[in-house]
Amino acid sequence: AQSVTQLDSHVSVSEGTPVLLRCNYSSSYSPSLFWYVQHPNKGLQLLLKYTSAATLVKGINGFEAEFKKSETSFHLTKPSAHMSDAAEYFCVVRLSGGSYIPTFGRGTSLIVHP
Amino acid sequence: ETGVTQSPTHLIKTRGQQVTLRCSSQSGHNTVSWYQQALGQGPQFIFQYYREEENGRGNFPPRFSGLQFPNYSSELNVNALELDDSALYLCASSPGTSGSHQETQYFGPGTRLLVL
Numbered sequence A: 001a002q003s004v005t006q007l008d009s010h011v012s013v014s015e016g017t018p019v020l021l022r023c024n025y026s027s028s029y030s031p032s033l034f035w036y037v038q039h040p041n042k043g044l045q046l047l048l049k050y051t052s053a054a055t056l057v058k059g060i061n062g063f064e065a066e067f068k069k070s071e072t073s074f075h076l077t078k079p080s081a082h083m084s085d086a087a088e089y090f091c092v093v094r095l096s097g098g099s100y101i102p103t104f105g106r107g108t109s110l111i112v113h114p
Numbered sequence B: 001e002t003g004v005t006q007s008p009t010h011l012i013k014t015r016g017q018q019v020t021l022r023c024s025s026q027s028g029h030n031t032v033s034w035y036q037q038a039l040g041q042g043p044q045f046i047f048q049y050y051r052e053e054e055n056g057r058g059n060f061p062p063r064f065s066g067l068q069f070p071n072y073s074s075e076l077n078v079n080a081l082e083l084d085d086s087a088l089y090l091c092a093s094s095p096g097t098s099g100s101h102q103e104t105q106y107f108g109p110g111t112r113l114l115v116l
Helices: none
Strands: A003-006 A010-014 A019-021 A023-026 A031-038 A044-050 A056-058 A064-068 A073-078 A087-095 A108-113 B005-007 B010-013 B019-024 B031-037 B044-050 B053-057 B064-068 B074-078 B087-094 B111-115
Touching (some): A010 A019, A019 A108, A023 A031, A044 A056, A044 A073, B044 B064, B074 B087
Antiparallel strands (some): A056 A064, B019 B074, B031 B044
């Protein structure tokens, strides 16, 4: 079985300050992990993905995430928030063995204050 | 390169009716997945089609069914609509190594369904 937990339903930051969105997963197999962003009335856009290569993954728009197997975490970070980063963020897990069906977290709403 | 498109953008139905949602996959993609996203929730996997065959299904009843056509476009059909079926329905396409856990999915903007 697989599951993913996004630890915060809302994260509020000021423009120019760092962003941390937390994601923990559980799986019986080696996972692939993804972060997607969803702007209002838009589809989901891939930010980055981990597929058992480098544990530090760089994505688009300055985002990055680090896969930590010992902590079963895949937290998303950005050094400096921009107003345009305000959106809903989803962490997703897929397994290499057994079911490949993706499991989404409940989402974290990022609020950026000027 | 054309992205994933979905139609219609919005739809209102009444309980008990049937609905068909449509998706055109990104050029060169032969795998399509459908998701249901209830308000305030993450998307939930409904099913996936690879080269016109269903090859994976989430925890949804049989009244949710689908088709994939030779051009890899797809339909999601929902029969006997219930109030809880109100949601954003998302379609995603991918290049199509069937079931690959590493594959990136490209999402359409969704169809928002309201069941009254």
